[in-house]
Amino acid sequence: MKTMLPLLIFALFTTGCASSYLSIDKPLSRGTDLRSYDCLAVEMSQVPRSWKQIADEIEAGLLRKLQGSTGFSKVERLIDLSQSGRLLLRVSLQEVEKVSAARRVLQGAFAGRSSIAAEVELVDEKTGAVLSRGQVYAETGSHSITAGTTGQAVDKVVNEIVDFVQGYRPSSNFTVKRTKWNA
Secondary structure (H helix, E strand, O other), X not given: OOOHHHHHHHHHHHOOXXXXXXXXXXXXXXXXXXXXXXXXXXEEOOOOHXXXXXXXXXXXXXXXXXXXXXXXXXXXXXXOOOOOOOXXXXXXXXXXXXXXXXXXXXXXXXXXXXXXXXXXXXXXXXXXXXXXXXXXXXXXXXXXXXXXXXXXXXXXXXHHHHHHHHOOOOOOOOOOOOOOOOO
């Protein structure tokens, strides 16, 4: 039994099932060439005060991961409204269920799952036309002490949004995967 105890403790700290997916509500029209945009500007929607930190973490994660990985010469936070001609990546948080690491340690699996739902759009800044729209959802596991924190849900949402943009930018075949599940 003593040899089983460390294994049981390890399992409690590392197991948990999590999922995330991206569904495309409005695919990019054939013939639309995103290579004509040099700059991608990330725009986060206004959120309730209790979601502000989550929105800031998603925005920072997107800026970090999109820089240099999507083929845009410039990736920036949407601040300067006097410019035009950029491709906007508009992110609107729809739902946030937070679970902190402290709550996870104190309550274990009873702390529940952390989840984030967001709508994402690619918008032509000059015309205001929505070129593509999708829904992103991430839910973390709840079966272990360390799995299931809000930070893990943020990472999953960021990765799904990066996949959303990268699915269109690198080539001209414009095929985007419909769903993705991680377990």
